[in-house]
Amino acid sequence: xxxxxxKQKAGKLVLExxxxxxxxxxxxxxxxxxxxxxxxxxxxxxxxxxxDTAGFQLLAQxxxxxxxxxxxxxxTRHPPAVLEVFSLYGAEQHFGDPLLLSADDxxxxxxxxxxxxxxxxx
Amino acid sequence: MSQEPLDTFQAECQERLEELELGLLxxxxxxxxxxxxxxxxxxxxTIKGTAGVFGFERLSAFTHEVESVLEQVRQxxxxxxxxxxxxxxxxxxxxxxxxxxxxxxxxxxxEAVTVRSELAKRLGDYxxxxxxxxxxxxxxxxxxxxxxxxxxxDGEGVEYVTADNWHISVRFGPDLxxxxxxxxxxxxxxxxxxDIVAVTPVFDSLPSLADxxxxxxxxxxxxxxxxxxxxxEIEAVFExxxxxxxxxxxxxxxxxxxxxxxxxxxxxxxxxxxEILVNSGALTAxxxxxxxxxxxRLRAGSDAGEEASRLGQVAVDEKLVHPxxxxxxxxxxxxxxxxxxxxxxxxxxxxKLDQLINQVGELVIASASSSVLAQRLGxxxxxxxxxxxxxxxxxxxxxxxxxxxxxxxxxxxRFQRVVRDVSSELGKDVRLEIRGGDTELDKTVVEKINDPxxxxxxxxxxxxxxxxxxxxxxxxxxxxxxxxxAYHDSGSIVIEVSDDGKGLDPEKILAKARSRGLVPESxxxxxxxxxxxxxxxxxxxxxxxxxxxxxxxGMDVVKKNIEALRGSVDVRSTPGAGATFVIRxxxxxxxxDGFLVGVGESAYVIPLEMVQExxxxxxxxxxxxxxxxxxxxxxxxxxxxxxxxxxGQAPPQARENIVVVKCGSQSAGxxxxxxxxxxxxxxxxxxxxxxELDGVSGATILGSGEVAIILDVPALLKVASxxxxxxxxxxxxxxxxx
Numbered sequence: 001x002x003x004x005x006x007k008q009k010a011g012k013l014v015l016e017x018x019x020x021x022x023x024x025x026x027x028x029x030x031x032x033x034x035x036x037x038x039x040x041x042x043x044x045x046x047x048x049x050x051x052d053t054a055g056f057q058l059l060a061q062x063x064x065x066x067x068x069x070x071x072x073x074x075x076t077r078h079p080p081a082v083l084e085v086f087s088l089y090g091a092e093q094h095f096g097d098p099l100l101l102s103a104d105d106x107x108x109x110x111x112x113x114x115x116x117x118x119x120x121x122x
Numbered sequence: 123m124s125q126e127p128l129d130t131f132q133a134e135c136q137e138r139l140e141e142l143e144l145g146l147l148x149x150x151x152x153x154x155x156x157x158x159x160x161x162x163x164x165x166x167x168t169i170k171g172t173a174g175v176f177g178f179e180r181l182s183a184f185t186h187e188v189e190s191v192l193e194q195v196r197q198x199x200x201x202x203x204x205x206x207x208x209x210x211x212x213x214x215x216x217x218x219x220x221x222x223x224x225x226x227x228x229x230x231x232x233e234a235v236t237v238r239s240e241l242a243k244r245l246g247d248y249x250x251x252x253x254x255x256x257x258x259x260x261x262x263x264x265x266x267x268x269x270x271x272x273x274x275x276d277g278e279g280v281e282y283v284t285a286d287n288w289h290i291s292v293r294f295g296p297d298l299x300x301x302x303x304x305x306x307x308x309x310x311x312x313x314x315x316x317d318i319v320a321v322t323p324v325f326d327s328l329p330s331l332a333d334x335x336x337x338x339x340x341x342x343x344x345x346x347x348x349x350x351x352x353x354x355e356i357e358a359v360f361e362x363x364x365x366x367x368x369x370x371x372x373x374x375x376x377x378x379x380x381x382x383x384x385x386x387x388x389x390x391x392x393x394x395x396x397e398i399l400v401n402s403g404a405l406t407a408x409x410x411x412x413x414x415x416x417x418x419r420l421r422a423g424s425d426a427g428e429e430a431s432r433l434g435q436v437a438v439d440e441k442l443v444h445p446x447x448x449x450x451x452x453x454x455x456x457x458x459x460x461x462x463x464x465x466x467x468x469x470x471x472x473x474k475l476d477q478l479i480n481q482v483g484e485l486v487i488a489s490a491s492s493s494v495l496a497q498r499l500g501x502x503x504x505x506x507x508x509x510x511x512x513x514x515x516x517x518x519x520x521x522x523x524x525x526x527x528x529x530x531x532x533x534x535x536r537f538q539r540v541v542r543d544v545s546s547e548l549g550k551d552v553r554l555e556i557r558g559g560d561t562e563l564d565k566t567v568v569e570k571i572n573d574p575x576x577x578x579x580x581x582x583x584x585x586x587x588x589x590x591x592x593x594x595x596x597x598x599x600x601x602x603x604x605x606x607x608a609y610h611d612s613g614s615i616v617i618e619v620s621d622d623g624k625g626l627d628p629e630k631i632l633a634k635a636r637s638r639g640l641v642p643e644s645x646x647x648x649x650x651x652x653x654x655x656x657x658x659x660x661x662x663x664x665x666x667x668x669x670x671x672x673x674x675x676g677m678d679v680v681k682k683n684i685e686a687l688r689g690s691v692d693v694r695s696t697p698g699a700g701a702t703f704v705i706r707x708x709x710x711x712x713x714x715d716g717f718l719v720g721v722g723e724s725a726y727v728i729p730l731e732m733v734q735e736x737x738x739x740x741x742x743x744x745x746x747x748x749x750x751x752x753x754x755x756x757x758x759x760x761x762x763x764x765x766x767x768x769x770g771q772a773p774p775q776a777r778e779n780i781v782v783v784k785c786g787s788q789s790a791g792x793x794x795x796x797x798x799x800x801x802x803x804x805x806x807x808x809x810x811x812x813x814e815l816d817g818v819s820g821a822t823i824l825g826s827g828e829v830a831i832i833l834d835v836p837a838l839l840k841v842a843s844x845x846x847x848x849x850x851x852x853x854x855x856x857x858x859x860x
Contacts, residue, residue, distance in 0.1 A: 021299050024336030032331045053304045054336060061328045068330075088309040089343065090321035 011038035016047030019055035031062045046077035051085045127302045135221045138165040142214045153202045163192040171358045174311040178224040187245045188213045281378040289404045293342040295366030316349020320402035326390050346402045382416035482522045483804035489515040531559025534606045544583050551601045558608035563615045574680040578619040578703050586623035620702040626695040628652045653693045657681040716803045720796035721764045725830035732835045734782040761791030790839050
C-alpha cells in the first residue's frame with residue numbers, strides 16, 4: 001500500500017448495488033467528497049450489481065480528476081458486471097488497475113490472498 | 123428504461139407483426155409471390171435488429187431463427203408450402219408474446235419456453251443442411267475484393283487503407299441517457315454482428331466531477347469491427363440514435379481521404395485521433411501520415427490533386443459501397459423515416475387528439491354563442507362576419523374529426539387470420555371476402571366494434587356456414603363464403619357480416635322464445651320480429667355448446683355493446699341461403715349536426731341526418747292524433763308527442779309541428795311546438811345518472827347558455843312503433859344549468 005504519511009491520507013469507498021443513472025447524482029457526490037478528502041482512494045466494487053453508461057462515466061471521470069490532481073485511484077474487486085462494461089468500452093487501460101479474475105465461487109484472487117493472510121499461511 | 127422508446131419500439135414491432143401475419147396468409151394463397159416474401163423477410167429482419175439494439179435477447183434470438191428461414195425462402199432454397207407457412211404463423215404469434223414480455227419486462231412462463239424451443243427445433247429441421255451457406259460465402263467474397271496485395275493505390279491514383287475492418291466512430295448525444303438509451307446495448311449488439319477487434323473510449327468531452335451533469339452523456343468511442351454484415355445492417359444498429367449522435371462508419375479498405383474527413387469532422391485533436399486509429403489497427407503509421415497530410419489540405423481549404431471534399435462525393439467513389447449507402451449518405455440529414463408506399467405519417471398521442479377535439483367542441487359552442495348575440499344586435503356587417511367565422515369553425519371541426527377517422531380495412535384484415543384459424547379448427551372451408559375496407563370511422567368506434575364483430579364472425583363460422591358435406595348435400599359450393607362489408611348511409615356507417623350458410627331457423631327461434639316466455643302464445647310475430655328475438659338475453663338455439671359460441675351469452679351482449687356506441691344491430695336471413703347481420707353506427711361520437719326543436723320551455727336536438735322533413739300538424743288532423751298515427755301523403759306514420767314522452771307541463775299549443783325522422787327503414791314523427799333550425803353541436807355526455815334513460819343520448823349547451831337534450835332517435839322510434847310504451851317521466855328541466 002505504500003508508506004502512510006500525513007500527506008498520504010488514504011480512504012476506501014465501497015460501492016454497492018446498482019451504479020446507474022438513477023444513483024448517479026448521489027454517487028457523484030460521494031466520489032467528489034472522497035476526491036476532496038483523500039490522496040489515495042480505493043474503490044471497492046465487489047458489491048456492484050449493475051453498471052450502466054452513466055455510472056461508467058462517473059468512474060472514468062473520477063480517474064481523470066484524480067490524475068489531474070495528482071491523486072491515486074484504485075478500483076478493486078471488479079465483479080463480472082463491471083468487467084463486462086469495461087471490456088465493452090475498452091476502458092481497462094484508462095483505469096490501469098489489475099483485473100483479478102474470480103473463481104467460480106465468486107471469490108477473487110485477492111479474496112484468497114486475504115484469507116491466506118488472515119490464517120497466517122501467506 | 124424510460125417509457126417513450128419502449129412505446130415506439132412496441133408500436134414499430136406491432137406494425138411489423140401485422141405485416142408478417144398478412145404476408146404469411148397471402149403466401150399461403152400464392153407461395154411464389156416474391157414481393158410478399160421480401161416483405162416478410164424485411165419485417166422479421168427489422169424486429170430482430172431493433173430487439174437486439176434494445177437488448178431484448180430472447181426476442182432477438184427467436185426472431186433470428188425465423189429470419190433465417192425466411193432468408194432461405196427468399197433465396198428460393200426453401201419452398202413455402204402450407205406446413206412451413208403454418209409453422210411460421212405459430213412462430214409469429216410467439217414473437218408477438220415475446221415483444222409483450224420484453225416491453226413489460228417480465229419472464230416467460232415455462233409453457234411458452236417449451237413451445238418456443240419446439241418451434242425453433244422445427245424451424246431448424248426446415249433449414250437446408252447443405253453445409254455452409256452459399257449466399258453467405260458470396261457476401262464474403264464481395265468484401266474480400268481483390269486489391270493489389272502490397273499497394274494501397276488503385277489504378278486511378280486513389281489511396282486506400284489496408285485494414286480489413288470497419289471503423290466506427292461515435293460521439294454519443296448528450297441527451298442519450300436521459301432518453302432511456304444506453305450505448306452499452308449497441309456495443310453488446312455489435313458483438314453479435316461481428317468481432318469488436320478494438321475499442322477506444324473517448325473521454326475528452328467529460329468535464330470534472332464537480333462540473334458534470336451525471337445524467338448527461340459525454341462519451342465517444344472509436345471501434346474497429348470485423349464483420350461480414352452489410353453497411354445497412356451496421357447502420358441499422360444506430361438507427362434510433364443517429365440523429366442525436368455524431369456517427370461515422372468507414373467500411374473496410376476505405377479511402378485515405380475518408381479518414382481525413384472524419385478526423386477533420388471530429389472535435390478532438392487530429393494527432394490524438396490519429397494515435398487511436400493506429401493503436402486500434404485501423405491505420406498503419408505510414409497511412410496515418412498520409413491521412414494527416416490529406417486532412418491538413420482539407421483544413422487549408424485546398425483541393426489540389428484530391429477529389430472534392432464533400433462526403434457525399436467520397437461515398438459515391440467508394441468502391442465497396444452499395445448504391446443504397448450513397449442515398450443514405452446524401453439524404454442523411456433530411457431523411458424521412460417513411461416506409462415504402464405509405465406516404466408520410468406523424469405519430470400522434472391519442473390523448474392530445476382528444477384534447478384537440480374537446481377544444482374544437484368548445485370553439486363550436488362559443489362561436490354559436492357569438493352568432494346568437496350578433497343576430498340580436500342586428501348589425502348586418504357583424505352578422506356577415508360571424509357567418510364567415512361560423513363556416514370556418516365548421517371546417518376546422520370537420521378536419522379535426524377527420525383526424526380521428528381510421529379506415530375499417532385494418533380491422534377487417536385482422537379477421538383473415540381468425541377465419542383461417544377457426545374454419546380450420548372446425549374442419550370447414552371458408553373464404554373471407556372484404557368490401558368497403560376504405561370506409562372510415564371514428565377511431566374509438568373502431569376499437570370498440572372489434573369484439574362484437576368477432577363474435578358475429580365466429581357465430582357465422584360456427585352456426586351459419588355448414589360443413590363441406592352438408593353443403594354438398596344441398597348443392598352448394600364446398601367453400602363457404604363470409605363477407606365483411608362496410609359503407610356509409612345517411613350519416614351512419616353500416617357494417618354487414620354475411621354468410622352463405624343455412625340461415626336462421628324461424629320455427630326453432632320461436633319455439634325457444636316461447637319456452638322462455640319471451641313471446642306469449644297468442645302473439646304470432648312476423649319474420650323480422652322473430653329473427654330479432656335472438657338478441658334477447660339468454661337466448662341460444664345451438665344444440666351443442668361449442669368452444670366458440672352457443673353458450674347463450676352472445677347476441678344480447680353484442681347488441682348491448684353496439685347500442686353503447688349509439689348504434690343498432692339487426693339481422694336478415696333466408697333459410698337455407700344464409701344470414702346477414704347489419705350493424706349501424708354513428709360516424710362520430712363527439713359532435714353532431716342537429717336540428718333544434720322546442721317543446722314547452724325545453725329545447726331538444728334531433729340528429730340532422732335522421733330528419734326527413736317537417737310538417738305542420740293542423741287542427742284538421744286532430745281526429746287521427748289519438749291513435750298515434752297520422753296520414754302522410756297516403757302513408758301511415760306513427761308519431762310521438764315529445765310533450766307526453768318527456769312529461770311537459772304547459773298546455774299544448776294550437777299549432778304543432780311534426781318532424782319526420784327516419785332511421786334505417788323505420789320512419790316516425792316527433793310532434794313538437796317550435797322548429798328552431800339547424801344547429802351544430804358538441805355532445806356532452808349526461809353522466810351515469812342518466813345512462814339507463816331511453817330516448818336520450820346526451821346534452822349540449824346552446825348559444826344562449828341553456829341546456830338542450832339530444833334525442834336518441836332509434837330508441838324513440840322503438841317506443842313509437844310498439845303498441846304499449848309507457849311514457850317517460852323524466853323532467854328534462856332539471857338538467858338545465860342555472
